Amino acid sequence: MAPSKKRVKRATKPSKAAADAKAWIVDIPLDILLEIFQLLHPADLVYLSRTSKSFRSFLLDRRKSLQIWRTALSRVEGLPQCPTHLSEPAYANLAFVPLCHGCGVAGCETVKWSLRVRCCSECSTTLLDHIKDVRHLLSQPLAQAHGGHLLLPYDHPNFLKADVENFKELCAGVEDFVALNDIFSQRQSLSNEIREHANMCRQWVRAIQEAREKEKRLIIEKRTKDITERLRKMGWGDELNLIDANNPRSSFCVLPVVRKPKILGDKEWSTIRPTLIQFLEDIRFHNAFKKRFEFLTLIVDDVSKGMVKNATIPIYPRPIDVCFFPKVREVLDVDCGTELTLESIDQAIRPFLSSLFVDWHHGIVDRFKKYVRSHSSLQNDVDLFDRAALILKCKTCAVALAYPAALDHKCLYECNPAQVNSHQRGTNKRGKGKGVATTTQEPLDRSDMYAAVAERIFNTRPWNCEILALEAWDERLSNLFSVFGEDPATVTKVAMEKYDARVSCNWCRGSQGFRTVMTWQTAVNHCITGHLATDDSDVTWTLVTGDGVTKAKELEKKSECRSTEEYISQAYWICNWCPMNTGAPRLYTMRQVPDVYGNLPIAMHVSERHEVTRPIEGRDFRRKLDSPPWLLKPVTIAI
Secondary structure, X not given: OOOOOOOOOOOOOOOHHHHHHHHHHHOOOHHHHHHHHHOOOHHHHHHHHOOXXXXXXXXXXXXXHHHHHHHHHHOOOOOOOOOOOOOHHHHHHHHHOOEOXXXXXXXXXXXXXXXXXXXXXXXXXXXXXXXXXHHHHHOOHHHHHOOHHHHOOOEOOEEEHHHHHHHHHHHOOOOOHHHHHHHHHHHHHHHHHHHHHHXXXXXXXXXXXXXXXXXXXXXXXXXXXXXXXXXXXXXXXXHHHHOOOOXXXXXXXXXXXXOOOOOOOHHHHHHHHHHHHHHHHHXXXXXXXXXXXXXXXXXXXXXXXXXXXXXXXXXXOOHHHHOOOHHXXXXXXXXXXXOOOXXXXXXXXXXXXXHHXXXXXXHHHHHHHHHHHHOOOOOOOOOHHHEOOOEEEEOOOOOEEEOOHHHHOHHHHOOOHHHHHHHOOOOOOOXXXXXXOOOOOOOOOOOOHHHHHHHHHHOOOOOOOOOEEOHHHHHHHHHHHHOOOOOOOOOEHHHHHOOOOEEEEHHHOOOOOEEXXXXXXXXXXXXXHOOOOOOHHHOOEEEEOOHXXXXXXXXXXXXXXXXXXXXXXXXXXXEOOOOOOOOOOOOEEOOOOOOOOOOOEHHHHHHHHHOOOOOOEOOOEEEOOOOOOOOOOOEEEEO
C-alpha cells in the first residue's frame, strides 16, 4: 500500500478587515504619529513598544524617540527627572508598569527604587542578595574607607544581584591601589546619585497616595452626605443625630455601604436602603433600651447592697441576669415609644426583686449540680458539695476553680452555650484564651431583639456554667487520694478529717532527707497550682505518719500566724458600700497600711469614703467569693 500523502497547509489570506486595520496605522504620516506619541502617557508608550517589532525598534531607538519619551515623562506631575543611570524607557517601565521584572506577573506594586527593580515576593530570592551574602565583598579596608555597603545601591537588607556581579567584574584582576580607589570612588558617586533619586521617587509616590486618599475622602464625604439627606427625608433624623452621623468615626460612617469611594446613584440607593434602614432600626431599639437597662442597673445595685449586708446569699445576679427574669422582662420589654422612668421601673420590680435574687441563686446552684453530675461519674447518692475535692477548670482561661468559687468566675458571663466547644483557644492544656466579644456594627438578632440588645449593652451574657470542665485534674487528685486508699469521686470532707496524717509531694523532694509536708487540703491546692509544666502522672505523693506528723503539726502551729497574715494581706476584699454592678469591683487588703502594689486597706477605704466609724466584716466589707482559701503553709521536715 502506498504511503498516504501528507496534507500541506496552505497559508490563508488575511481578511479584508484585518488588512484594512493594518493599513490605517501604517499609512499615517510619521510627523502625525510623533505628535500622537508625545500626547501619550509613559506607560502607554511602554505598552505600545511591545505591540510590534516596528514600534519597538522605533520607540527604543534613542536617536529617534528620545524627545517623545522626555515629553511624555515631563507631562507627569511631580515625577522626578529621568536619572543618568537609567534610560527613559527603563525609567517609565519601572515607574508605571506593574509587572514583576523577574517573572512578569501582573499587579506587582512593590518598587525598590534604590535597586531600580520591581519584584514579587517569589522573585526576591532570585533578583536580590542579602547583606550577609555581600558583607565579605564590602568589608575590605579600602571598601570600608569608601563607605562599605554604601558602595552599592542598597535597600535594607538587600542588594541587587546584577549590581553585585557588575561590581565584582569591575574589581576582578585589579591589583593597582590607585585604579581600585578610582573604581570605588566612581561606585560611591553613582550609589549616592541613585540613593538621592530614589528618595525623590518615594516622595513622589507618597504625594500621589496622599492625593488619592484626599480624593477618596471627598467622595466618601459627599456620599455620606447624600445618604444622610435621603434618610432624613424618610424620617430617620433623630436616629442619625443620636449616632452623630456627621462624624467620620461614627458607627454609621464606617458601614461598608456608606464608606465606599463611589458617587451614590438612584439604582445603588435602592439596593443599600434596606441595609441602612435595618441599621437605624437597631439604633432606635438600642437607645430606647439603653436607658431602661441603666435604670435597672441602679435598682439591682441598690437591692444587692442591702442583701449583701445581711449576708442573704453568697452570690448575686448581675443586671444581665436580672433583665431576663420573666417578671422583669415583662416590665422592660415594651414598645420603644413607651417612656419608662426610674421611678416607674423601681415601683414595678423592687417589691419582688429580693425573692427573685434568692430564687436565682438556688437555680444556678441546681444547674451547677446538674451540669457536674452530667459530666462526671458521680453517683446520685453522693452529695456533690460534701466531696473532699471538687476542682474544675475553665475552658477559656485554664484557671482551676473549687466550689463555691466556681459559681462567681468571670468567664461564666462570657460563655455562649452554642459556642462552648469553640472556646478552647490555647495551644497547651493550661493556655489562656479570650472571651466572646461583640461589636456595635454587627446587626442585631432579629429573632430576639431584646436579648440581643441586652447582651450588646451589658457587653456580656447571662450566667452559664458550661464553660467549666471536670476531667482536667482527675489524674492528679487520684494520685493524691490513692495514698489514703480513697476514691476522689466518692470521698467526703468528713471522711478525710479522720486521717491524722500528712502527705509529702515526691516532686518537691528535698536534699539530705528533707521533705515538703502538708495537710490534704493544702495538697489539693498544690495539685492545681504547682508543677504546671509537669505531666500529671509524675505528680505523686507519699503518706507521712507517726513522728513525721507530730513534727509537721508543731511547725504548722508556728506558721499559722504567717498563713493568716498572708490571707488577710491578699487584695481580695470588696466594699459592700460601693456600687456592685459597674464592672470589676476594686479589691482591697486587710492590712493596716497600703501595700507595695498600692492596694489600700479595706477598713481605711470604708472609714474615709463611706464615713463608717468601725467597719465590720460581712456588713461593710466581704471577701471575694472566688479568692484563694485560707490554708496552712507546707512545712519542711527531716524524715
